[in-house]
Amino acid sequence: MSTLGFIEYEDASPEVRAVYDDIMATRKTDKITNFWKALAHDPVRLKRMWEETRDIMSAGSLDPLVKELIYVAVSISNQCDYCIAAHTASARKKGMTDAMFHEMLATVGLANENNRLVAGLQVEIDEQFRAIG
Amino acid sequence: MSTLGFIEYEDASPEVRAVYDDIMATRKTDKITNFWKALAHDPVRLKRMWEETRDIMSAGSLDPLVKELIYVAVSISNQCDYCIAAHTASARKKGMTDAMFHEMLATVGLANENNRLVAGLQVEIDEQFRAIG
Amino acid sequence: MSTLGFIEYEDASPEVRAVYDDIMATRKTDKITNFWKALAHDPVRLKRMWEETRDIMSAGSLDPLVKELIYVAVSISNQCDYCIAAHTASARKKGMTDAMFHEMLATVGLANENNRLVAGLQVEIDEQFRAIG
Amino acid sequence: MSTLGFIEYEDASPEVRAVYDDIMATRKTDKITNFWKALAHDPVRLKRMWEETRDIMSAGSLDPLVKELIYVAVSISNQCDYCIAAHTASARKKGMTDAMFHEMLATVGLANENNRLVAGLQVEIDEQFRAIG
Amino acid sequence: MSTLGFIEYEDASPEVRAVYDDIMATRKTDKITNFWKALAHDPVRLKRMWEETRDIMSAGSLDPLVKELIYVAVSISNQCDYCIAAHTASARKKGMTDAMFHEMLATVGLANENNRLVAGLQVEIDEQFRAIG
C-alpha cells in the first residue's frame, strides 16, 4: 500500500498527532489521507510539507479553488494518478463544477499540445516576451 | 529562428491571412507571434490550433485569467521556455498581479514536489478518492 | 501482465538462458524479474540492456548503493511505478536505511520543485556556471 | 534575465538580506546566484525555499555530495538547464570527480531508457516488489 | 472507472451518438472505447477531439501505421498506461509485427537515454543544426 506502510493516528507519536490534528481541523474532516500517513515515517518532513501545503493552498490573491485547479492541472501533466484522484476530489469540495472541470482539462490538453508544437517547430522567443530583469 | 522559418503577413496566402486577421482582432494587437508564423507552413493545422486556442481560452465557467494561469502552470511543469514567456505576458495582460504570479508559482512547485513524494512512497489511492463511473 | 507475455527460464532459448544465468549469478538470486522476462522476446536487446545495466550499476567511482539511489530518484521523477518498486527493493538490499530513503526522497522532491521555480521565474544561467568547453 | 528581475543585495529589504547572508555564510561565498535573486520578490517563499534547500542538502544519513548527484540527476531528467549548470558546479565543489560525473550520467541515461522499456512492455510489478503497508 | 463515469451509447444524446457512430464506422468496430465514453460528458470537446484524432491519424504523407508508432512512442515517453495499451492494440491492428514493436521500443529507449546525456553534458547545438528562419 506504501513503501513503509501507513502510520495510523492511534500509533502516531505526539508530534505526528499534532500534524494530523491540524490537517483534520483545517480540512474539517476526521480522515487522514494515505499520503500523510505514508509520509509520517519522516516526522520533520511531514510537518514541513503539511505546513507548506496548508499555507500555499489557503486563500490569498488567488482563490483556493483556483489553486486546486492549478494543482490538478500540474498533476495531470505529470501523470500522478494519486494526486489527480485526491485533488480532483478537493477541487469539487471547494466548488468545482463539471463545466469548470471540462474547461480546466481542455486547457491542460491544449497547453500540452502547444508546448510540443513550439518545441518541434524550434520557435524562437519573440523579442517582446523576453524577460528583462 | 524556427525549423521552416516564419511566414509574415505580407507573404501569407489568403487562408493564412484570415487566421492572422482573427488572431489580431481577438487579441486586440497588430502583432502575430512567432508560434503562429512558424505553424503557418501547415495552414490546416494553423486554423485548427488557433480556433482551439481561441475557444478554449475564452470566457466560460472559468475566467480567462484562470485559464492563462493553468496554461502557464502546465508550461512550467513541461519546461517550455517559449510558452512560459508568451503566456506569462498574456496572463499579465489579463490582470495577473505579482502576488498572483507568486501564488501560482508556489502551487506549481508544491504540486511537482508532492507528485514525486507520492510516487516515491508508492502511496495507494484512498478508497474515497477512487473514481467510480 | 506484459505486451508479449513473459518468457520463463524453462521455455527460453540458449541465448536467453545465458543472460538469465548471468542475471541470477550477478544478483545472487534464483528469480528473474518480470522486466527481463518481458524483454526476452527481443534477445539481442535483452543481452545488451542486461550488460549495460550490470556494468553501469556495478562498483566504480560511485558506490553501487549511490547508483541505486540515483536510479530510484530518476524513476520517481518519471513516475515509473515498476522501476520505483523494483529499485527501491534493490537499494534496500544494498544497504539503504529508512533514513537514507527519506533523505533521497526529500532531495528528489526539492529538485522537482526548484526545477519549476527556476523555469517559472525564467532565470538566466549565472555567468560563473556557463559551460565552457 | 528573469520574469521580475533580480534583487541585488544593496536593494534588498532586511528580511531578504538576512536570507542572503545565511546563503553566503552557509556556502562560503560572497555571491548570491540568480535563482535566489529572482525568487526574492516573494520574501516568504525565498526564506522557506532557502531553509528547505539548506536543510535537505546538508549532511545527514547521506553525504552532501550524494545529494548533489541526486539533485543533478533529477534536473537532467527534467531538462532544467539552469539547475544542471548550477548543481553540476556545486557537485564539483563538493568533490565530484570526472569519473563520478560519468557514472552518474550513465545511470541517469540507463534509468531513463529502462523506465520507458518497462512502460512500453506494460510490465506488471513482481509480487515480491509490491509495497505492503 | 473514470472521474465522471462513462456515457454508454443507449444513454447518449443525439450529438454524442453521431460521434460514436462515426468512431465505429471509421474504425470498423462496434465498440466505443472508455476514453470516448469518459470524454462524452463534454460533447463539444468529444466532437473536436474525435475529428482531430480521425484526421491526424488517417492516411497522408505518412502511413497510418507510422503514425500509430509515433503515437505509442510518445505515450511511452509520457508513461500513459491507458494510451500505451490502446494504441499498441491499434498499431497491431494496422500491421505492426513483433519485430517492428521491438525496433520502435528500442528507438524510444535510446532517444530517452540520449536526450538526458545531451542535457547532462550541456551540449551546445552545432552550428549546422541551428534553425534559420
Added chain:
Amino acid sequence: MSTLGFIEYEDASPEVRAVYDDIMATRKTDKITNFWKALAHDPVRLKRMWEETRDIMSAGSLDPLVKELIYVAVSISNQCDYCIAAHTASARKKGMTDAMFHEMLATVGLANENNRLVAGLQVEIDEQFRAIG
C-alpha cells in the same frame, strides 16, 4: 559549450578516433557532432552509445526514416532542443518532406494532448486492451 568541453579528432586517443571514424563512415560525413565530442571524455560510454545508436537506427523491420521520426517525436515530447535540432536534420537527410514533418508534429501534439485528457479523466483501461502474458 559543454560540461567538460569537446574532444576534437586531432586531440583524440586511438580508441576515440576509432569511434569517430566509424561515425563518419556510417553517416558519410566528415563532421563529428558536438554530442559525440562531449561524450568522448568517457571512451567506454562513447563506444557503447555510438554502437547502440548505429545499430538501433539502421535498417530493419522499420525504415531508418521512420526511426528518425520516432526519435524526433520523443525528443519533442521531452523538450530536448539539441536532439530536436540534430535529428530533424537527420530526418530530412533521410527523406523527410515538409508534409511528413507536419504530420509527425501533429501526431506528437495530439498524443501529448490525449495522454493528459486520459489522465485527467482517470480512464480505466478497456478490458480488451489489458496486456495478457
